Amino acid sequence: MTITYVDNNATTRVAPEVYQAMGPYFTDDYFNPSSMYEPAKRIARAIAESRQRIARLFGLHDDREILFTGCATESDNAAIFGAARANPHRRHIITTTVEHPAVLDVCKDFERNGYDVTFLGVDRNGNLDIGEFVRALRPDTLLVTIMHANNETGVVFPIEQLSRLTKETDPTILFHTDATQSVGKAPLDLPRQFPHVDMLSFSGHKFHAPKGVGGLYVKRGTPCRPLLIGGHQEDGRRAGTENVPYIVGMACAMQVAADCYDDEDTRVRRLRDRLETAIEAQVPYVIVNGKDAPRLPNTLSICCYSVEGEAILAMLDSDGICASSGSACTSGSLEASHVLRAMKVPVHAAHGSVRFSFSRYNTDQDVDRIVEAFPAVIANLRKISPLWDSQKNEPRISERVVA
Amino acid sequence: MGWEYSEKTKQLFLDAVHGKPGTHLGEIEDPDGLGEHGSVACGDAIRFTFRVRRHPDDPTKDVITTARYLTFGCTSAIAASEALCTIIEQTERTPIEALKITNNDIVQFLEGLPRQKVHCSVMGAEALEAAVFNWAQKRGVDLARLGVTLHTADQEEGRIVCKCFSLSEPYIRRKIKELNLHTVAEITGAIKAGGACASCHHAPGGLQDLLDETWGNRDLKLKVLPELPLVEPVQAAAPPSERVVDSPYQFSKKIEAAINEHVRPMLQCDGGDVEIIDIKDTVVYCRLQGVCKGCASAQQTLRMLIEQTLKDRVDERIRVIGV
Numbered sequence: 066m067t068i069t070y071v072d073n074n075a076t077t078r079v080a081p082e083v084y085q086a087m088g089p090y091f092t093d094d095y096f097n098p099s100s101m102y103e104p105a106k107r108i109a110r111a112i113a114e115s116r117q118r119i120a121r122l123f124g125l126h127d128d129r130e131i132l133f134t135g136c137a138t139e140s141d142n143a144a145i146f147g148a149a150r151a152n153p154h155r156r157h158i159i160t161t162t163v164e165h166p167a168v169l170d171v172c173k174d175f176e177r178n179g180y181d182v183t184f185l186g187v188d189r190n191g192n193l194d195i196g197e198f199v200r201a202l203r204p205d206t207l208l209v210t211i212m213h214a215n216n217e218t219g220v221v222f223p224i225e226q227l228s229r230l231t232k233e234t235d236p237t238i239l240f241h242t243d244a245t246q247s248v249g250k251a252p253l254d255l256p257r258q259f260p261h262v263d264m265l266s267f268s269g270h271k272f273h274a275p276k277g278v279g280g281l282y283v284k285r286g287t288p289c290r291p292l293l294i295g296g297h298q299e300d301g302r303r304a305g306t307e308n309v310p311y312i313v314g315m316a317c318a319m320q321v322a323a324d325c326y327d328d329e330d331t332r333v334r335r336l337r338d339r340l341e342t343a344i345e346a347q348v349p350y351v352i353v354n355g356k357d358a359p360r361l362p363n364t365l366s367i368c369c370y371s372v373e374g375e376a377i378l379a380m381l382d383s384d385g386i387c388a389s390s391g392s393a394c395t396s397g398s399l400e401a402s403h404v405l406r407a408m409k410v411p412v413h414a415a416h417g418s419v420r421f422s423f424s425r426y427n428t429d430q431d432v433d434r435i436v437e438a439f440p441a442v443i444a445n446l447r448k449i450s451p452l453w454d455s456q457k458n459e460p461r462i463s464e465r466v467v468a
Numbered sequence: 469m470g471w472e473y474s475e476k477t478k479q480l481f482l483d484a485v486h487g488k489p490g491t492h493l494g495e496i497e498d499p500d501g502l503g504e505h506g507s508v509a510c511g512d513a514i515r516f517t518f519r520v521r522r523h524p525d526d527p528t529k530d531v532i533t534t535a536r537y538l539t540f541g542c543t544s545a546i547a548a549s550e551a552l553c554t555i556i557e558q559t560e561r562t563p564i565e566a567l568k569i570t571n572n573d574i575v576q577f578l579e580g581l582p583r584q585k586v587h588c589s590v591m592g593a594e595a596l597e598a599a600v601f602n603w604a605q606k607r608g609v610d611l612a613r614l615g616v617t618l619h620t621a622d623q624e625e626g627r628i629v630c631k632c633f634s635l636s637e638p639y640i641r642r643k644i645k646e647l648n649l650h651t652v653a654e655i656t657g658a659i660k661a662g663g664a665c666a667s668c669h670h671a672p673g674g675l676q677d678l679l680d681e682t683w684g685n686r687d688l689k690l691k692v693l694p695e696l697p698l699v700e701p702v703q704a705a706a707p708p709s710e711r712v713v714d715s716p717y718q719f720s721k722k723i724e725a726a727i728n729e730h731v732r733p734m735l736q737c738d739g740g741d742v743e744i745i746d747i748k749d750t751v752v753y754c755r756l757q758g759v760c761k762g763c764a765s766a767q768q769t770l771r772m773l774i775e776q777t778l779k780d781r782v783d784e785r786i787r788v789i790g791v
Contacts, residue, residue, distance in 0.1 A: 195791055196745045196753075199745050199748075199753045230791060233787075373541050375542035379478070379482075380482075401511065416508070416540075445485050445486065445487075448487070449538055449539060450539070451504070451513055451515035
């Protein structure tokens with residue numbers, strides 16, 4: 066069976082040109098870039114070129130502002146721990162309730178260790194209240210860490226506005242953004258678009274580089290101590306021998322992604338929009354999450370009343386469609402997705418969430434196949450759901466079904 | 469987090485959802501027994517019904533002939549419901565005999581369940597119990613006199629330990645013993661308790677305490693963490709009294725008055741307006757509205773008009789930030 070892969074916010078396939086670019090660094094060019102001999106210096110130059118390439122794509126003149134890490138989770142941890150260790154007199158962090166766990170759980174851990182953390186909520190569309198944000202800023206605020214685009218819903222936060230307000234209030238408050246879902250999907254010129262952002266995390270495998278490599282932008286002069294200590298690599302700011310082939314791969318992938326930004330914003334957006342329109346037309350009682358908010362062009366998150374997300378995924382899977390869900394049963398946490406709960410999606414619908422996320426490798430045929438399969442999947446699961454009234458064809462709403 | 473279901477589980481799920489002959493989804497009209505378990509908040513719920521072949525004289529000899537379910541839940545919840553109905557129908561049991569089916573029988577029938585999914589099999593067993601209770605009421609069978617104890621009721625009574633899934637102390641205590649649970653993770657895997665906010669794990673009277681009381685305290689108490697080094701208290705740049713003489717209330721009133729008298733009329737002439745979002749110390753956060761919003765000279769309006777007016781009329785240290 067052919068696979069319809071629409072889970073690109075989870076990970077993406079490695080682009081063929083990326084795979085090819087990485088090849089030599091596994092076979093002939095295996096040297097440690099820190100070694101002294103000529104072949105090793107060639108490797109060091111490959112890393113330097115990759116760093117320059119990425120810096121240039123971010124509009125940066127100083128390529129030392131880019132650090133290579135193992136993944137975006139490491140980048141987020143490095144930013145938050147680094148900021149806290151470099152500024153021990155400040156004990157207040159501002160974040161949101163819809164962050165990725167790589168930020169949210171780190172902030173919760175800081176809270177356990179005596180820090181004061183403000184978790185900003187969102188409205189039904191997934192938007193922040195700017196007034197609430199302003200009121201949260203304090204004289205002892207150490208760090209603001211707010212994601213750029215949400216991984217589950219694709220809702221984009223106004224990072225430029227939030228970072229400007231932060232810096233105009235107090236230039237010593239650090240501003241970090243987790244841009245894992247947006248980097249590689251749209252052009253991002255940091256000095257022009259995000260002049261007030263101090264740190265920004267990104268991850269290679271979200272834009273067709275392999276898993277296992279990420280990056281952290283740290284603006285020159287930002288007080289931030291290293292997370293990994295024990296080596297001079299990355300100017301001592303991230304110790305550990307460089308993952309050479311993956312770094313080369315990520316730089317290549319970012320270049321290719323940059324050439325495809327138009328495609329992402331036009332063709333990929335149309336795929337998403339077509340699927341959204343078709344599902345809304347053919348399936349009753351669905352909610353499109355973040356419909357009225359600015360969203361990534363590739364992400365469609367929907368909630369279906371009276372059915373459970375994991376069962377939806379299992380049935381789509383049996384049709385060869387790979388998607389994901391923020392439902393309790395897929396996360397292992399037993400509660401519906403924290404993002405959807407923060408958006409106050411009704412519980413009857415929040416458990417039935419499905420996320421379709423496209424990439425430049427998706428086609429119209431992929432959308433056709435989902436449109437063909439999806440309404441029947443929901444109809445079948447509703448037929449067997451005690452929370453669905455098949456006669457009236459509407460949800461049977463009761464808060465508790467316990468005997 | 470991913471997991472693997474057994475082939476049997478996957479097959480049962482797909483058969484059920486596609487309504488293959490021999491599967492059991494549905495609801496019996498006017499059933500002899502009806503039981504429900506779970507809730508929307510938990511992410512799964514089952515409505516279980518059965519019909520019996522009535523014995524003319526002795527209702528305790530009724531035999532279950534047909535069993536049906538409606539289930540809202542994940543792959544394993546649906547497969548477990550299917551398994552429960554199949555076991556009951558295959559073995560021709562009286563309702564009281566059916567009570568002997570445990571969640572372990574269901575797990576075995578499914579050829580194993582991932583640890584995080586064991587609660588799905590428990591749900592089926594609970595719904596069955598509720599349905600038998602319902603049958604007994606309808607048929608006038610006194611279960612207690614027959615030595616059958618039902619536990620369905622303790623879910624609703626007693627102190628709630630796990631607030632997220634409203635599970636009570638008697639219910640959790642019973643499950644700890646019945647299912648031989650020894651760790652908090654096992655409890656969560658089997659009956660969901662403690663699976664959401666986790667605050668009941670180590671709270672006084674929480675899951676760990678219930679485990680210790682059930683199995684005896686085996687020195688599992690959490691070690692005391694070392695004291696964190698004290699951090700110097702935050703020093704404000706200068707005491708507020710030296711910076712602003714007015715109280716924050718008076719100060720805000722003055723700012724509002726100045727904006728109302730001297731700024732707003734000018735902006736409104738041009739079809740614009742301004743909203744004060746917040747005032748922190750001497751920083752005033754404003755949002756321009758109407759035509760002023762997005763106007764090319766918005767920054768100048770903020771600086772030259774609003775900030776300067778407030779500096780002149782209220783306090784020269786005032787700064788205006790546009791939101």
